[in-house]
Amino acid sequence: MQRLSSLFGRTLREDPADATIASHRLMVRGAFIRPLGAGIFSYLPLGWRTLRRIEQVVREEMDAVGCQELLMPVVHPSTLWERTGRFASLGPELVRFKDRAERNMVLALTHEEIALDLAARLVGSYRQLPVSVYHFQTKFRDEPRPRGGLLRTREFTMKDAYTFDPSPESLDATYRQFVTAYVRAFRRCGIEPLVVESDAGAMGGSDADEFHALTSAGEDTIVVCPTGDYGANQEVATTQPPEPDDAEPLPMEKVETPGQETIAAVAGYLGIPTQRTLKAVFYWTGEQIAFVAIRGDLDVNEAKLRRALRAPDIRLAADQELTAAGLVPGYASPVGLDEVLVVVDRSVECAANLVAGANMPGAHLVNVNFPRDFNADLVEDIADVAAGDPCPRCGTALELRTGIEIGNTFKFGAYYSGKLNATYLSEGGSPQPIVMGSYGIGITRLAAAIVELHHDEDGIIWPASVAPYNVHVVQLGQADEVTQAAERLAQDLEAAGLSVLVDDRDESAGVKFNDADLLGIPIRCTVSRRTVRADAVEIKMRHQDPREQVASAEAVARVVAEHDALLAALSPDAPVGLLPVETAAMANSHDPLKGT
RNA sequence: CGGGGCGUGGCGCAGCCAGGUAGCGCGCAUCGUUCGGGACGAUGAGGUCGGAGGUUCAAAUCCUCUCGCCCCGACCA
16 A cells, blocks of 8 residues: 555645646646656656556556567667658657767667567468567657647657567458457557547558547547547548539639738739639649649648658748749739649639739739649648538538547558568468558557546546555545544455555645545545544545445445445447447537636 | 746745835744644754946946846747
8 A cells, every 4th residue: 555645745735837738737736746847757656656656557458468578779770760661761860979989879669660570580470470569668759749647758668569470361350350350459448439530650550540539638630520420630631522513614803802812812902702712722832832722712632742742841931932933922823824833722722803912012813724724733622621521431521629649540551562572482382471450549648638537626526447546445544443444445445456655744634635636536535533532534636526424344345345236337349440439429528618 | 030938045026216233924854733625832054146348445236248037029840
């Protein structure tokens, strides 16, 4: 048992000034974590115990699908990273340094290279496949902007798994197993994950899914169909193509629009809806300017544009870059442009008689029609999906949600195997590339997501599966009889298999109860002069209000039963797949920031 | 990287504009009284005011530079 009087860490009465989101605030106040630098945290005993419990849930689900735990290093020679090309292609988020012999080294930000290299060395035959490994390991990514406590850190703990299959079909089966294992793990941690399609990445992935905890504290926008048949990260989400406008194309004309430099201004000035305008957005690809033409009411989705252009590092172009290319900011038009790369969103292809800039100050063109009036180098879907757009599968109005990405899964196929020459001998005796999958769960981020979904104004409400201790024994008063009773209760609870935190501090009842609420251990037992005289123990569940006195002789059995019931409620067993949005709505209703 | 904010005992803050003995609340220590939802009284410890340089008789305060942290955006397997 741990006594609060000797716990390393102190709770804070006031919120830390720099914490804005609930999980950050409560985990610092409750002595779970302390910041060391931007995006770098120490995990105090309470926090570390919690992380280890989360790990254990994940570990059990990984073991259950036959995945084998190992441990790979944090510091790597750059060699393998050079062979896959990532030493050069990754940006400053990959920390590079030299050792004493001037060899290039990196800090692990993931372990595909290392895991696959191991597989290549250890797997020789199809008889050894499929096989999979995982570990819990520190990752370091020099993020440009850490934020939200454990939500986005530079140093973090990740459970990453790597699967090795003999064929894409075999990988498909493995992949489904892992998705199922992930959903089970998250449910056991008290999170109903929303599984959505995600960006497979510019690095050769063929298929990818993300697992989201829905809460307004998240950073990702998720597009979901209320029928549950579609869900995708906004980076890859699509909607049904717009209905073609079969209006008769009218002759193009120039109109004076002095001072009307924005879509809203032009539309207002001409008395038309923004859907009837053509918005020009300019990106710099690193080599040239890309002129993006999109319907005025839509927004450009940069992730889609990046893929369409096959340009990993696009950014909005600066005004001087536009002027240098002969474009007039506010009045730019694709009409009459030859030198510039033009990307047209499919919304423009389907529209008729749009208003576009005239490439001169103070004037616009009306009745612009594509492709009659201008050319495109690319026509693609590069628009953000908006709430209300029709589901690509069933046409139902789509909804937008905010989520924390707590896990992801990727099919890499033979992409890395080709680079690292990772092969096995097939039944026919020929070398074949190992077919790889990669699966991540951010353990520290998952802890933050759990707190976001499980807290109230008084503190954290840990799911029983991951709480740092099972039971919080609060001793009120320092009388010998009370101390002894609390001690005995704690010992009996431990003998029954529960972990116990005892608040034996000489503090007032209010301080102790408030700290108990803050720390969020699911079951609280109070021992005081009053309960000792009644030969009883008061039991209170953290997630509900009633307090109940139970006879001492029955207290332990009762606590065990309550704890078992809490664990049973965190059942992993429910249909797996793309989850219905009702569950998403339920998850959101837990979020006090949004109200209910 | 762009924009904004903030660095003053362990935590939360005031003082800065209008330079002149570094303050408040909480916490901490000791003693006493309290003792079921952040008790009360008394006494006490604890701060090179993020750092460097400058202006000045005098700098937490004014100027310059710099480091760090937070938020928004950019970015993000």
